[in-house]
Amino acid sequence: AQSVTQLDSHVSVSEGTPVLLRCNYSSSYSPSLFWYVQHPNKGLQLLLKYTSAATLVKGINGFEAEFKKSETSFHLTKPSAHMSDAAEYFCAVSGSTGGGNKLTFGTGTQLKVEL
Amino acid sequence: GAVVSQHPSRVICKSGTSVKIECRSLDFQATTMFWYRQFPKQSLMLMATSNEGSKATYEQGVEKDKFLINHASLTLSTLTVTSAHPEDSSFYICSARTDRGGYGYTFGSGTRLTVV
Numbered sequence: 519a520q521s522v523t524q525l526d527s528h529v530s531v532s533e534g535t536p537v538l539l540r541c542n543y544s545s546s547y548s549p550s551l552f553w554y555v556q557h558p559n560k561g562l563q564l565l566l567k568y569t570s571a572a573t574l575v576k577g578i579n580g581f582e583a584e585f586k587k588s589e590t591s592f593h594l595t596k597p598s599a600h601m602s603d604a605a606e607y608f609c610a611v612s613g614s615t616g617g618g619n620k621l622t623f624g625t626g627t628q629l630k631v632e633l
Numbered sequence: 634g635a636v637v638s639q640h641p642s643r644v645i646c647k648s649g650t651s652v653k654i655e656c657r658s659l660d661f662q663a664t665t666m667f668w669y670r671q672f673p674k675q676s677l678m679l680m681a682t683s684n685e686g687s688k689a690t691y692e693q694g695v696e697k698d699k700f701l702i703n704h705a706s707l708t709l710s711t712l713t714v715t716s717a718h719p720e721d722s723s724f725y726i727c728s729a730r731t732d733r734g735g736y737g738y739t740f741g742s743g744t745r746l747t748v749v
Contacts, residue, residue: 561742
């Protein structure tokens, strides 16, 4: 079985300050990990993904995440928040489980960016 | 990159009627598509996996006769909500597996269904 835990349901930062959105995973197999962003009433946009290559993954819009197997974590970071980053963020895991390559999502983190 | 088009983006229907949602892969062939349901302020819950040319695989607790999935071609999967009721009101999102640009998933823009 696979699962993802997003430790914070809400994160609030000031514009220009760093962003940290936390994600821990559980998987019986070597996982693929993803971060998606969702704006209201929109689909999901891929920010970045880890698929067993480099452990530090750079994504779009200045986001990056580091895969840490020892900590089973895949936290999302950005050095400087922008107002346009305010959205819902989902961490997801996919692995070669008996259920096929299904994506399992975390419960999401709402990022608020204040002036 | 890989693009998935989902229509309609919004639909309002009366109780007891059926609604069809389409999901198309525009520039790639999608042998597998996924259908999700998302309640307000909540995460995405996988409803079913749609396989081209075969029956969909439904997740536990999802009514097969209620949510009919058809994946008749490599570029089109449809979800039909039959005999809709207000409790079916939700945000439905489709996704397709793609290997373009590396292994990953591409999502449609979602459909907001409101049953009145």
